[in-house]
Amino acid sequence: MKKTSLLVGTALVLLSTAAGAETLRWGLAGDAMTLDPHAQNEGVTIMIQSQMMEPLVSRAPTGELEPTLATSWRVKEGDPNTWVFSLREGVTFHDGATFDSEDVVFSFERAMSPQSQMRGLIASVAEVRATGPYEVEITTKGPNPILPTALVSILMMDKDWVEANDAEVPQDVASGEVTFAAVNVNGTGAYELVSRELDTRTVMTRNEEYWGRDTFPMAVSEIVFTPIANPATRVAALLSGELDFVQDVPVQDIERVRQTPGFEIATGVENRAVFFGLNVADTLERGGGENPLADVRVRRAMNMAIDREAIQRVVMRGQSVPAGVIMPPFVDGWSEELNAYPAPDPEAAKALLAEAGYPDGFEIQLDCPNDRYINDEAICQAAVGMLGRIGIDVALNAMPKAQFFPMVNGLESDFYMLGWGVPSYDSEYMFNFLYHTRNEAYGSWNNTRYSNPELDAMIEGIAQEIDLEKRAAMVDEMWAMVKEDMVYVPIHHQMLNWAIRDSYDIDVDPDNQARMKYFGLK
Template sequence: MVLRTVLSAATAIALVAPAVQAETLRWARAGDALTLDPHAQNEGPTTALNHQIMEPLIIRDMTGAIVPALATDWAPSEEDPNVWTFNLREGVTFHDGATFDSEDVKFSLERAMTPDSDFKELLGSVTEVRAPSPYVIEIVTDGPNPIMPSNLTNMFIMDKDWAEANNAVKVQDYEGGEDTFAAKNANGTGPYKLVSREPDVRTVITINEDYWGKDEFPMQVTEVIYTPIQNAATRVAALLSGEVDFIQDVPVQDLQRVAGADGLDVRTAPQNRVIFFGMNMGDADLANDNVEGANPLADVRVRRAMSMAINRDAIQQVVMRGQSAPAGMIAPPFVNGWTEEMDSASKTDVEGAKALMEEAGYGDGFSIQLDCPNDRYINDEAICQAAVSMLAQIGVNVNLDAKPKAQHFPLINTTQTDFYMLGWGVPTYDSEYVFNFLVHTKGEKYGSWNATRFSNPDLDAKIVGLASETDLPKRDQMIADIWQVVQDEALYIPIHHQVLNWGMASQVGTVVDPEDVPKFKYFTMN
């Protein structure tokens, strides 16, 4: 099937959606996957596309429940509590016909543990991966790890021989600008095979006729045509006109128009994601401010003042049209460790913020640059624009630099930003995931998304200790203690929890995944 050219917004508004093609689903969202290398970028749209083509050992279904994928069952070893044993699914083949076995899993997990991998924190406690037989894998950890299975739901398995044949053994250095064969090609075991890939233009995948789960899942979508459409008006126009059947990110200002259109639905659910600002609190001086020889963000009073200047209720009502929940911590309510007390802690107090700025020696304020994506989160640039106005009330004059996520995220990964927006989902549903990536000192195994430069060796040890603490009440107390430090230090400025609004032709059958990851093998087309 050939995808027709997307109509302009003005042309499309008057049109209604025609019936969905029986087998083809035309999918659009604001931004494209950054890469097809399954271990290079731990980023939502990237993971969403890779989930169609590749598979992990275990997966979350469309409700968020953990279910088997390439592993059929798993459990801690009875002989050694430091070992998780996974029995693998037999009879599975990769898209090129190669047989899947434990050597592919061992290779993939070891690959995901290397420095360029954006998933290495999830395997930080792993000391060894063993393949004792073709369909058994053993993951050895530094002490018993009670949540290891939850860390594997986005850990995709590659074909070892394919990787070796195509010079793809090494993970793509995405932040360094490296381009590799695995960045644009894929050979997975998933329900769909890659047909063509034009980054930021169009990707086509088609049903894997030899998929092991073909008789277990609806598999009514036999072809997916994926088109990134950054402009919100154009994206909505494409849905209204029938040029696309499914968009994940209906702009909040267009929800009623889409919901009221003949043949279209808006389906809504809370998302497992929080939006926040990060600040460089660790460098002695900042590159993008007007304060010479000092770092105003190093003072916790300044960080608290900036948070107090943000009116989250106004952002919720005006920018998000009610489609958000104000946040006081950088974890969503889905996550173990979240508390209502912490999440309601952020209060707007402009006068109190001014007093803190004065106390910190910045009564006259300062200027700084805010780096913001413009194609990743719901109304991301508009949120940043609102924050600019709010921070000006306490003398923090912000120069906003908004750019596509492909240019924005490397600034965070390589610590080239002093003040930035980030959104964080928690696929493990546990605070350890937040701490490993965002709080632990940035290093070889942990902290890859911690651009705050915050470093606390004692806290690092507690974070690492979570992976091997099997006394769950004690572990929960450790999590609470770590959160207390994060809150006291005001490491981040929480803004809100996102709400998901998926727009689609009424004939498309699905529930909204809290991870914002559609898995098309579950979709129906009635």
């Protein structure tokens, strides 16, 4: 397959027009952490990878499940523990190798390995086996009625390519390890990797032999992705013509971009909640000693101190939806009642702190990313002031996500910001990753040290419950339990504001996953 190279300088400006808008210069605050599809379960990372690699099942920008490398799926007759997936025939990897069931089995086994950060998505899977060159069976540890929704982020790799390049084990991102699969890609996706400079630039070119070439618009022939951490610089690059698409327009610049000829702002509520995580163990990570956050009265006091509507009004300039639960409204189980949050009440919060034995408050550090969520550092700064009003002296430690996520996921933080999207649109995904006791199969993002054996059993139970009415009742009970325990302090659901040249025809994806193959021209 012939591949074209694209050399792009920072100052290069290629004006897009409706007649020839082929090169899309895309800017975002942060970069993908790796190109290894099983090494890091993080939104931007998966988004960049997904331009080049594909799962069996995807979500369209509308949120609906759609066939991708699998054309159909069903529960096996007579065996409620097994799903049968029919694979798409005639698909090739970028190097021309044929995609088949052997690659699927290999990819799942790699994604299920102890080193994989994706294993929690498929914790219910017991075995994946090929039953023909274009058919696989996935057997779960019990009936799993929502299995297909859990597969949208499990990307397929070419078994022979991985083995030939000694990349069988997923990359250890936290340790700084660099592997062949971390910087190279051989996928089946709509775009192929041309070049990759971490935190500088990633260039991709359209795969003209893509199986969906005549199905999707695929107006973009080349993608130049440039992470620009500074929001002012990012917007300036957009308005000067150096960028065509900015996925995270700062709220203070929305109107300016909207009023600039040649650009449009596409908006929508994101399938993501932003919240604070709290170390609820008996001792602090930093300095050891007694941990105030282990007392639920302290956690409730902190929840009462956060003025969500002030954050919405002042920090987010209206571009957020205040939240009383960390579940986005797209997720099965969400309700207005569950999403209720307390009005800020510093005096009542102080009384709770005094009752817990902290009448003079305490000191703690808040760890926060500064290039991942919309106005993330500014939200943390606002929270520092709000908590200060009830006597909690918070030191803010903001850093790029490349350092932030390994630190937090390495259990090195007592108090941290996190945002969580739910690609399955199901509560089980949240409980699995964020609330289950942390072990090899579950709780890989439960950095709170929270452990509730009763809840653990229910989490594992809803993954297998096929009585949907009973399952819904279990989900309601589980959310009531965790809201009472106040393991996380919810802040809000983000609004999405995508800025793009007005020659493009796009729909905002609630998962904030820009899928370039869907981009068309007007």
